[in-house]
Amino acid sequence: MNAAPSSDGIDATLAVALMPYLRSSRLLIAVSGGPDSTALMHAAARLGSAHPIQVATVDHRLRAEGGDEARSVGLTARALGLSHHILTWDGDKPSRGIQAAARHARYTLLAECAGRVGADTILTGHTADDQAETVLMRLLAGSGPGGLAGMRRERDLAPGMRLARPFLDIPKADLVAYCAAHGLVSARDPSNVDERFARARLRRLMPDLAAEGLSPERLRRLAARMARDEDALRDAACAAFTALRITADAVVLDAPPLAALPDAILIRVVGLALHEAGGGGAIRLERLERLVVDGLRPALVAGTAMRRTLRGILVDLNAEGVLSLRTAPPRRSPS
Structure with missing residues (x-):
């Protein structure tokens, strides 16, 4: 079994992942209050940025605790010297597909906020565990190479605005350890273990799948290979479309x-x-x-x-x- 990385090692890993964005981008960091995004916010604040860092928390208005959690993130952000914005998803909520609808609303609200504050890059705390779960979900849905490529490290949200996931190769356990090492308190989202949702059910099955050989690492490797192949196919298709x-x-x-x-x-x-x-x-x-x-x-x-x-x-x-x-x-x- 591999030894867990030291606190200094985790700090260095996060710094390497973040520095390309801190050096030049105008950042809006999406922070839910969980350990992943809390570590992202804290590490970015410690390292410093070429431009003032903004933080945003989306209150989906789906749980009574959501407002308190958003305000708690705001207190932590301000203690780190960062501006904080609470974004609310108002209006009626769908009875089906609530997680997909919430995800769409979240990115819409974040993009609108980034536009208001002049940010060109939105950072999220997605981890290697999230990537493996995404690939497994898309595999079960019968996705092609584009879907099996999983989440991309960067993608455009709007002209002049990108979404970036600097921690996509970092295990969630490392970010939990970072929070513990720095005395950071994080929230727990009950939907992460609510088996009404497919992602939560698959998360529970991950250890059994890994025992049969379908480990998170192999799922992430599949995503990298599919991304490589999809990019080549897309380039060839773009060339043919232009030529014809x-x-x-x-x-x-x-x-x-x-x-x-x-x-x-x-x-x-x-x-x-x-x-x-x-x-x-x-x-x-x-x-x-x-x-x-x-x-x-x-x-x-x-x-x-x-x-x-x-x-x-x-x-x-x-x-x-x-x-x-x-x-x-x-x-x-x-x-």
């Missing part, structure tokens, strides 16, 4: 060369085209596969026309070998 686009002011592609692309690339080219045409956010892989593998690919090979609609976008392959994507016309109401 006929006009810049509409989503129109030269279709015959698409038939030579492997399915993995063709699916991503069509996904890019749908997004460019106004098809909204992420599209489920199964729906893209049905469109491309069952519809577009056979039509390309046979040289026949095809028309399908997905996410309000008309995908139109004509007999002349031109593939166009545009907003679908409204459906006629029955007379």
